[in-house]
Amino acid sequence: MAKVDGDRTTATRRPPGPTGLPVIGNTHQYARDPLDFFVETAREHGPVAYYELGGEGFYQLSDPKHVERVLVHNNGGYVKGERFQEALGPVVGNGLLTSEGAFWRAQRRAIQPAFHPEQLTRYAEVMTDYAERTLRSWEDGEARDVHADMMQLTVEIAAKALFDVDVRDVEAEIGDALEAVMDHVERTVRRPIDVPTWIPTPGHRRYRRALSDLDAVADRIIDERRDRDAGDRSDVVSLLRDADAGVESSREQIRDEVVTLLLAGHETTALTLTYALHLLSRNPEAAAALRAELDDVLGGGGAGSASGPGGRPPTADDLSALPYVEKTVKETMRAHPPVYELLREAAEDDEIGGYRIPAGSTVAFQQWVVHRDPDTYDDPETFRPERWTDEFERSLPRFAYFPFGGGPRRCIGDRFASMEARLVLATILREWTLDPVDPGLSFSPSITLRPDGPVEMVPYRR
Template identity: 70%
Template sequence: MAERDGRDRPPGPPGAPVLGNTHQYANDPLKFFVETAREYGPVARYELGGETFYQLNDPAHIERVLVHDNEAYAKGERFQAALGPVLGEGLLTSEGEFWREQRRAIQPAFHPEQLARYAEVMTAYAERTVDDWRAGEPRDVHADMMGLTVEIAAKTLFDVDIRDEEAAVGESLEAVMDRVERTVRRPVEIPSWLPTPGNRRYDRALSTLDGIAERIVDARRGSARVGRRGDGERVDDARDDAAREDVVSRLLDDERNVPRERIRDEVVTLLLAGHETTALTLTYALHLLSRHPEAAATLRGELDEVLGGRPPTVADLDALPYAEKVVKETMRIHPPVYELLREPIEDVAIGGYRIPAGSTVSFQQWVVHRDPRFYDDPEAFRPERWTEAFERSLPRFAYFPFGGGPRRCVGDRFASLEARLVLATILREWELDASADALAFSPSITLRPAGPVEMTPRRR
């Protein structure tokens, strides 16, 4: 542990007996985080339902936890309680050497050459989605983006088209995230064994996701065993290299004989993590652009000049810098992952304060991304702020939408590519008018909208 300066207890908001700060937090978590940071400085302490939290509000402290001292922290019991029952020992929840082995096995699916192969699917599926739109008919754009991104994840990562099952998958993922939200937001949860409507819905969701994962594994195992020779005769183990590129096939080909249960965990993890954050980014980008017509006009002008009416390709992205700025600014002002949690496995010291082992350390993208020390007019949506000079001026963890350190999101480049391509595909043909000026949020593991995001599409 680093040397201490004798200050054992960080400052923090006063709370009630037993419940601590639970009431303030439950009323509006995002407001609570911001007010705590602004009032109590780089390290703050508060209580939620008898559990002590240490909120870090300085990029240097966040970098220390995620990068320099990362081996002194685990994701912790609170995170595991929320997602462990759903994801098992998938990449998002596993720890230690087991996690490192998983990361090495999955990483090749996100290499640049693989991402280039995914681009065509991303564009084609986006076009397929907007083909269902009718000018003047309102849409729940969040639902559309959730459906689109889960279809893209299934096709690119598992080589499976799940459009016929997308509604069931989407409903199941929604039920899972509802449970996660309750686990994160409420100190006391209804026991999972009680046959309440919510528990039954959750159990059905897990059963559906397990069934989808089983079918994906069976489909990829079948393609592993059966192929054709050049003369057309069927033979075993004759898949070409291209057919081996999806995640499940890689795990099936793993010489360590990865257990089926672990493959299931990775499938569900990547379906969940591989679609929700990008769907939120796209939803929020479309809504923000509808409320900021000058930014939308700038982006449309760039798309018209570069694309000339045709669908975008991965080769176009370098010529679409404003599209990238829109995505960056969206993830700054409405970060899909708005908070990260860590649990020290030993006593540590941060900012001169002792943080006991087993407590929860939290830091919020929502707070740091809106800090006026780093962002001029931080509440404003201004994509043009993202110049090279501006990015160089930022402290390293003043912007961290994908986390950082060894556990930085494995799919960060995948998500960035998908967001830009889908946004370009939609906006080259459509404009959208939002029904509401501002969005309300329902924070759980991700920053979800508190209800449908209704927008009306118009042909350009």
Template identity: 60%
Template sequence: MTTADSSGSSPRPFTDIPGPDGDPLLGNTAEFVNDQLGFYTRVARTHGPIARYSIGRYEFLQLSDPTDVQRVLIGNNQAYRKGERFQSTLRPALGNGLLTSEGSFWRSQRHAIEPAFHPDALQRFGDVMVEATERLCSEWTTGHQRDIHQDMMSLTVEIAAEALFDIDIRDQEEAISDALETVMDRATKRMRRPIHVPDWAPTPMNRRFDRAMEDLHAVAERIIDRHEGDDSSDAVDIVSLLQSKDDPPSREQIRDEVVTILLAGHETTALALTYTLQLLSENPEKRATLQAELDDVLGGDSPTLRDLPDLTYTEQVVKEGMRIYPPVYDLIRETAEPDVVGGYRIPEGTSITFQQWVLHRDPRFYDDPLAFRPERWTDEFEQELPAFAYFPFGGGPRRCIGDRFAMMEARLALATIMQEWSVESTVDELSFAPSITLRPDGPVAMIPRRR
């Protein structure tokens, strides 16, 4: 336990932390529900790097200084856990999977799965990613409107299944998509509702959720069956890795991991691609620069892993897209023991949040922060940027296990699409339905046109 801040001065009491005024019963619920992303930004800009607010019966501490975020995620990470608020939202869907498990069990599961995401293993996935994207684009017709978000969701779940589980699930994409939509919709409502509705309550939402989980579990069971009895020593798909542990997990636990990876392994990349395509539509001069690089490097050929080091602007475009519209826009932790953060005593059991949405758009770190400027991502800029002023994949021991996979997928898919196509958005301004991820509030309609 820390008893003083980094300056050596005595920490101030928790009750001294500033924050917005709220209703005596509901706290800041109304403002939060009406404009969740704007609320986060106003709290940070008005009340400073550490602030308190409440949503219904839940009290939160919001951090918006990179140094404080780094302390929670890295410097004193052993004093924090995912916490009750996170678990109550995701455990009904993900069970005890990698996102929700804690402690030594989480470390064991992560260690078992890590080989699937090792750089050497990723070398096998490049062709899968490109070929899946080419199949998607073959369905496009110039001038015919598409829901690009839905297209990207279908694409990335197909890639996740084939690359990470060695199975073709195209015949089940619609069922998976509908089930995941229901799961995320329920999570959105849970996060925004100040009153908790029990899982056992026979509400329409709970009944839809139960049916959706039956569908997802059926897909997971099919994936597990696909690998039953496969004892090849060089297998690096996730199911085989788990089954080959000295103390292999139960079938139910493997099912939880499959559902977790299917959800987490495609949702964020689909959002990154969707929002990056939106930004390229809004900024035709940046799109032209990107396509000029693709023409120069690829010369009309399909992109490969060997091309990625030369696609520097493509990588900058992806990074800038995730800065402006971070797919994971908000993280939450809970103190497992008392700590001192930002010069204040933080008691055990405190829910602490920090938003990529706020820090990625902070003018202290980014000139003209709302402008789409991929070229800002030079080596010099990244070296000078404080740690955790940009953290699209989280950080510390619980940093996203698939960060390399996601970046490779986003660059290869974007290069494949933009080499042959331009997309024109019909959406004047994006609106969001923030859930576990930064989901769009409705379809993101675009019109593809072949170059």
């Protein structure tokens, strides 16, 4: 229902949504399968829906134009919000993921040069060299957890490319700490019961140790860069220390940005690579098309090829000649988006789709839902890289595909992540094929769309 106030129409209705229970709302439905819950809510109740989880109300948006309104047209009317701060604030402090307003803009300007195109080209060799080093530990026919491999690889690449620091000797420590942090975040996002972190549960003790370990790693990175001041100063730590952005980058603030970029700079790319390898293993025609492109461009063709198995490593200059690799990455991020949901808090009253969004309420929009809209994507449950033609992309509504978010707060490392995913995927598949140990794949959604356990695959040398 809307009421007329002079020449202005003001929405007053609450959107429709699934029927809940007293106190717990829709928590029991959500807990069974969060991803299915989101999809069913959108399909049954429309592009603006309402549900309650753990005593908190959420306004779900599943129309691209509504997503665009929040992220672009009225982005000043929305902030990351209290729930996001509660989950990640203790981990990343006042880094780019959590900061707001003028401070956030100054920090982003300071860091942006690290992601300029000329810098990305410099990172390409690090990405392929580190990928090849990882592959040297693989044994033909020996099953391994490729998700663990990709997590290790991408954190090493992030540290070297963005901070010019080699963290191989403490990679296991970093990996364990980041895993503990994400486990904690998973438990706190939409939690039906809030267990204070001061209660010494095993999970809370592990979480506090993880925060301490990440602080130690950040201190090491900052100190190493300080001791090399005479060298290249295009790394993130140097950019922040040298910034003339109207903001003082204290050691604590630099620590926050280091942890932010280690966390955000590796997790989503590792997930993209894990899911791409798994999806290709289940779709042999797509895998064959990708291998044929790699052989044509890189000169491979298997062990009997004159150029040797796999040909030469890919470079940044090769990426324009590898369109199927790019399509594979895009389709992976459509089908299994590493960032599967975004949350925003309304800083002021808003109206979306004829419904009032009160100030202080949380809006949620899921890439998992929008990327599966059958009105936009033909046969959306099918993995089909070849759908990504230029014509198809031009036909997409804005924000029908938004794996990196959008608007002013679009992921600062989107081009970095895209290049890394393509180069690493090409480096792996020019030399190896992989078979899944288990063709199924289940998820454990938290801040990112993580696999529910190891992703075991068996590599075979081509």
